[in-house]
Amino acid sequence: MPSFLDMGKYAAFVWPAYGISAVGIVAAALLTLRAYHRAKARLSAIERISK
Amino acid sequence: MFGYANPKRFMELSGHILPWLAALTAMLFVAGLYLSFAAPPDYQQGDTVRIMFVHVPAAWVAMLAYGFMALASLVGLVNRHPLADVAAKQAAPLGALFTALALITGSLWGRPMWGTYWQWDGRLTSFLLLLFLYFGYIALWNAIENEVRAAKAAAILALVGVVNLPIIEFSVQWWTTLHQGESIIRKGGPSISAVFLWPLFVMAAAYTLLFLTLLMVRMRTEILNRRARAAALGGAA
Numbered sequence: 001m002p003s004f005l006d007m008g009k010y011a012a013f014v015w016p017a018y019g020i021s022a023v024g025i026v027a028a029a030l031l032t033l034r035a036y037h038r039a040k041a042r043l044s045a046i047e048r049i050s051k
Numbered sequence: 052m053f054g055y056a057n058p059k060r061f062m063e064l065s066g067h068i069l070p071w072l073a074a075l076t077a078m079l080f081v082a083g084l085y086l087s088f089a090a091p092p093d094y095q096q097g098d099t100v101r102i103m104f105v106h107v108p109a110a111w112v113a114m115l116a117y118g119f120m121a122l123a124s125l126v127g128l129v130n131r132h133p134l135a136d137v138a139a140k141q142a143a144p145l146g147a148l149f150t151a152l153a154l155i156t157g158s159l160w161g162r163p164m165w166g167t168y169w170q171w172d173g174r175l176t177s178f179l180l181l182l183f184l185y186f187g188y189i190a191l192w193n194a195i196e197n198e199v200r201a202a203k204a205a206a207i208l209a210l211v212g213v214v215n216l217p218i219i220e221f222s223v224q225w226w227t228t229l230h231q232g233e234s235i236i237r238k239g240g241p242s243i244s245a246v247f248l249w250p251l252f253v254m255a256a257a258y259t260l261l262f263l264t265l266l267m268v269r270m271r272t273e274i275l276n277r278r279a280r281a282a283a284l285g286g287a288a
Contacts, residue, residue: 025152033268
């Protein structure tokens with residue numbers, strides 16, 4: 001392990017803090033993008049039908 | 052001024068800004084994470100000082116998002132501006148996320164440094180209340196079907212809850228607490244060494260821009276969904 005990744009006796013607190021932050025942020029970004037693309041697809045489908 | 056902020060104009064403008072904003076956010080995260088791990092361990096806190104770089108920015112954005120939500124709610128109530136309601140509504144889930152992250156990372160920092168994951172003191176309790184305010188706000192939007200009425204009720208809740216922001220801010224001065232007092236914006240300058248201030252600032256900037264990026268995408272989604280609903284109703288008639 002590279003020395004800058006060695007959290008010594010505090011590894012059990014530092015890594016979960018970064019891990020949970022990363023999971024929360026990545027999940028929020030993915031959900032946000034998925035909802036956006038779904039909304040876009042839905043609107044263009046409706047507009048195609050109504051034309 | 053609000054004439055420029057109509058949904059159509061917002062879609063054009065945000066469409067231009069978003070790619071740049073997202074790229075800048077990603078770059079700040081790369082730089083911020085590098086600085087966070089390049090910083091030396093603190094002489095007292097050891098490596099747990101690195102938790103600060105994800106805890107403080109999350110807490111900052113959690114409060115920023117609430118302030119933004121309340122301001123947008125006020126504009127929505129007073130000016131009846133539809134984009135303001137959309138902005139307030141879409142800020143809430145993001146605010147709740149950052150509040151939860153601040154609480155979890157704080158508790159992971161508290162255990163090794165204070166000897167406890169949780170303490171019912173002023174700062175921690177008022178911050179938990181912030182999470183419940185977000186939940187209440189989101190629940191209110193979901194409970195009322197009529198969009199105009201939902202916006203109004205939720206806006207009033209958001210404005211009442213604003214009183215919690217100064218309570219969070221000053222809680223560390225008013226009550227005895229385990230949580231440390233101001234250490235960045237204070238008389239006499241920051242009490243934190245520059246090797247920790249830089250990663251903190253860059254991460255705070257990254258979190259702030261991330262909030263703005265996600266908020267913009269969420270507002271665009273909401274506008275598209277409203278257009279789709281309107282188009283579906285128009286098609287059915």
